[in-house]
Amino acid sequence: MRFLNNNTPTHDLTYSDVFMVPSRSSVASRLDVDLSSTDGLGTPLPLVVANMTAISGRRMAETIARRGGIAIIPQDIPTDIVGEAIGKVKRSHTVFDTPITVTPSTTLGEAMSLMPKRAHGVALVAEGDRHAGTACPRGIVSPADAVDEDRFAQVHEVMTDFLKVSPDATPREIFDLLTANHQEVAVAVDGDRLVGVMTRKGALRSALYQPAVDAEGRLKIGAAVGINGDVAGKTEALLGHGADVLVVDTAHGHQEKMIEALAIVKKVRDRVAPDVRIVAGNVVTADGVRDLAEAGADVLKVGVGPGAMCTTRMQTGVGRPQFSAVLECAETAAGLGRSIWADGGVRHPRDVALALAAGAGSVMIGSWFAGTHESTGDLRTDAQGRRYKESFGMASARAVKMRTRDQSGFDRARAGLFEEGISSSRMYLDPDRPGVEDLVDFIVSGVRSSCTYAGARSLPEFNELATVGIQSVSGYEEGRPVSASWS
Numbered sequence: 001m002r003f004l005n006n007n008t009p010t011h012d013l014t015y016s017d018v019f020m021v022p023s024r025s026s027v028a029s030r031l032d033v034d035l036s037s038t039d040g041l042g043t044p045l046p047l048v049v050a051n052m053t054a055i056s057g058r059r060m061a062e063t064i065a066r067r068g069g070i071a072i073i074p075q076d077i078p079t080d081i082v083g084e085a086i087g088k089v090k091r092s093h094t095v096f097d098t099p100i101t102v103t104p105s106t107t108l109g110e111a112m113s114l115m116p117k118r119a120h121g122v123a124l125v126a127e128g129d130r131h132a133g134t135a136c137p138r139g140i141v142s143p144a145d146a147v148d149e150d151r152f153a154q155v156h157e158v159m160t161d162f163l164k165v166s167p168d169a170t171p172r173e174i175f176d177l178l179t180a181n182h183q184e185v186a187v188a189v190d191g192d193r194l195v196g197v198m199t200r201k202g203a204l205r206s207a208l209y210q211p212a213v214d215a216e217g218r219l220k221i222g223a224a225v226g227i228n229g230d231v232a233g234k235t236e237a238l239l240g241h242g243a244d245v246l247v248v249d250t251a252h253g254h255q256e257k258m259i260e261a262l263a264i265v266k267k268v269r270d271r272v273a274p275d276v277r278i279v280a281g282n283v284v285t286a287d288g289v290r291d292l293a294e295a296g297a298d299v300l301k302v303g304v305g306p307g308a309m310c311t312t313r314m315q316t317g318v319g320r321p322q323f324s325a326v327l328e329c330a331e332t333a334a335g336l337g338r339s340i341w342a343d344g345g346v347r348h349p350r351d352v353a354l355a356l357a358a359g360a361g362s363v364m365i366g367s368w369f370a371g372t373h374e375s376t377g378d379l380r381t382d383a384q385g386r387r388y389k390e391s392f393g394m395a396s397a398r399a400v401k402m403r404t405r406d407q408s409g410f411d412r413a414r415a416g417l418f419e420e421g422i423s424s425s426r427m428y429l430d431p432d433r434p435g436v437e438d439l440v441d442f443i444v445s446g447v448r449s450s451c452t453y454a455g456a457r458s459l460p461e462f463n464e465l466a467t468v469g470i471q472s473v474s475g476y477e478e479g480r481p482v483s484a485s486w487s
Ligand SMILES: NC(=O)C1=CN([C@@H]2O[C@H](COP(=O)(O)OP(=O)(O)OC[C@H]3O[C@@H](n4cnc5c(N)ncnc54)[C@H](OP(=O)(O)O)[C@@H]3O)[C@@H](O)[C@H]2O)C=CC1
Pocket: 051, 226, 227, 228, 249, 250, 251, 252, 255, 257, 282, 303, 304, 305, 306, 307, 310, 312, 344, 393, 394, 395, 403, 418, 420
């Protein structure tokens, strides 16, 4: 990446402070761009879901991995529950979505309450044990079937027939069948057994994205480890459960306790699962990168204070504008044969593009994904009928309370005084993009386009060719679309 007219900045920059200029390009189509991450994780998409309790769970992990990214399960979740989440993701189909499944005697009210947990918006009525892979679909219910029906009716009374497809059908064939049959969801069955479901959008996405899979062809998922407690035991357990990447995570990554924790994680990793990458952070300086790389990190997590749930900069004055932090840390990491994740502060597709242009191997997103069907929270509706989910920061009093649940009341209350995050925030679902895959489509179309403007066919080329300029506030403002009217 270079600065326009070699105008190297004398102060640090945020994503909003910069823009990219187009260059002469021989890339004829946005579909010719390969967005594989450059962080050594081997994911086909450079997107990571942040290890935040309100956001990253098994539904999110499964959905994002199917489209090529990876989610990190937070360190605050008990290790056995993380193990269950990893197991479920590993058992998920790499192409077909996992449906909401109910039994024939489930009440309509219960089925309706479960439907928003998946973007495809229906529940499958099945007999047999879905956990054991023996579920046999018998019908399908959608919100349309519930109109004027009693909430206590059993779903077998209102379910309708469904479009059955072979698991070997191509996405194009399924798309055409759905269109011809005026159906929203196709159900893949193997004999009588449920394999998964696919919508028309799902069929299009299956043709556009590659899943992120491990050596055995199963979806990938990562898990976070804190720097306190039994770091060795937790690391060993997570690796035993099959975590594909470990994220050693704390607010102030450039501290000696992190360096000690990293040495422990590395020792266990080298013995148990040498191919698993270790990500560590957060840092924002070249010195931080060097120290954590030396301590054993393969990838450095970069970002102090840019997060949407973050109060660190206002509380402490500490942090660094994210674009400059990413640029400096990515250059330093590359010099050491390492990579970085740009963590936090992403609010638009352009921010992802700019982080990748600056050399990030992948980009970590938290709060933007909180307002989606797949995030962990329950869907709520406000007084105006708008749908939202509640989110909170991992250093908020709320998160600290959860993290210190094994400590005395006094110690928990004292820890809660050191909050550096927001305890409750409403993240509204975008009516046009209510699912995380809708947001991924939005981001990926933007980033593919950014690459072609720079003349790049891959992310290493993008990092090499991107030309970045510095803009004023009005320069940024000029680029914002006028969504409603001029008045
Ligand atoms: N990217 C960012 O800007 C930030 C991210 N976070 C996220 O919040 C989560 C919780 O992290 P964290 O608060 O570190 O909790 P942890 O549970 O990981 O504990 C942090 C440990 O580091 C010690 N510590 C020393 N200095 C600091 C400091 N300035 N801030 C925080 N801890 C410090 C703490 O001791 P003691 O409590 O006694 O001081 C504690 O032992 C993580 O996911 C982290 O990424 C949190 C804040 C900023």
